[in-house]
């Protein structure tokens with residue numbers, strides 16, 4: 001019976017981080033961090049500047065080494081993989097500040113996304129259906145897109161992997177309200193499509209409307225993970241960790 005339950009539990013997990021320690025140089029930034037992302041959910045990482053949210057995503061991508069602990073993608077260990085292997089394993093990452101190839105066109109950025117896992121036209125069409133605005137701008141150089149459009153392109157490129165797990169680092173940072181709404185809509189659509197997403201956000205309202213659960217990251221530790229309903233009913237937890245709300 002216990003065995004069956006264990007099997008059930010691991011089936012519904014997309015990603016599991018256990019006891020993760022990370023350093024930037026000599027400075028420890030993550031301390032025994034634990035985190036579980038369930039399949040098909042949007043898990044929000046919430047916390048002050050410098051809490052360790054970006055470092056957590058970089059550790060998943062192999063861009064910052066794990067000095068202790070494990071990061072498992074549906075049971076497959078990611079720590080120790082070279083960074084270029086992590087997207088191939090099925091994790092897509094949209095970094096904070098969305099790094100695109102500015103000189104390249106929208107179409108070329110999308111091609112690069114497709115190449116990482118050898119995806120073709122069908123995937124390209126599905127992704128462009130999610131971002132119709134990009135379809136009209138395929139020949140435009142990505143450096144000349146607006147901030148919101150660049151964010152869409154960065155997400156589109158990531159989705160060209162057909163990832164098991166999507167990591168979004170502050171996707172709405174610095175965008176106009178209308179664009180923020182569009183990005184949030186897209187995250188909700190992806191959730192309906194069963195993509196498992198870790199979303200880093202600093203704004204409470206952004207979190208409450210799209211997340212399933214929220215992790216409070218403080219000083220490199222996951223202090224608490226709560227269901228978003230709980231947070232809607234009692235926003236005091238937000239104040240405790242972020243000092244706003």
Ligand SMILES: Nc1ncnc2c1ncn2[C@@H]1O[C@H](COP(=O)(O)OP(=O)(O)O)[C@@H](O)[C@H]1O
Pocket residue numbers: 024025029047048049050051052053054055056
């Ligand atoms: N490349 C780096 N070199 C040295 N320290 C860094 C580097 N990146 C981040 N840090 C430090 O690590 C801590 C966590 O940063 P970060 O993960 O970016 O936090 P958050 O994304 O939550 O704002 C901060 O104290 C920050 O100054």
Ligand SMILES: [Mg+2]
Pocket residue numbers: 053054055096169
């Ligand atoms: Mg950050």
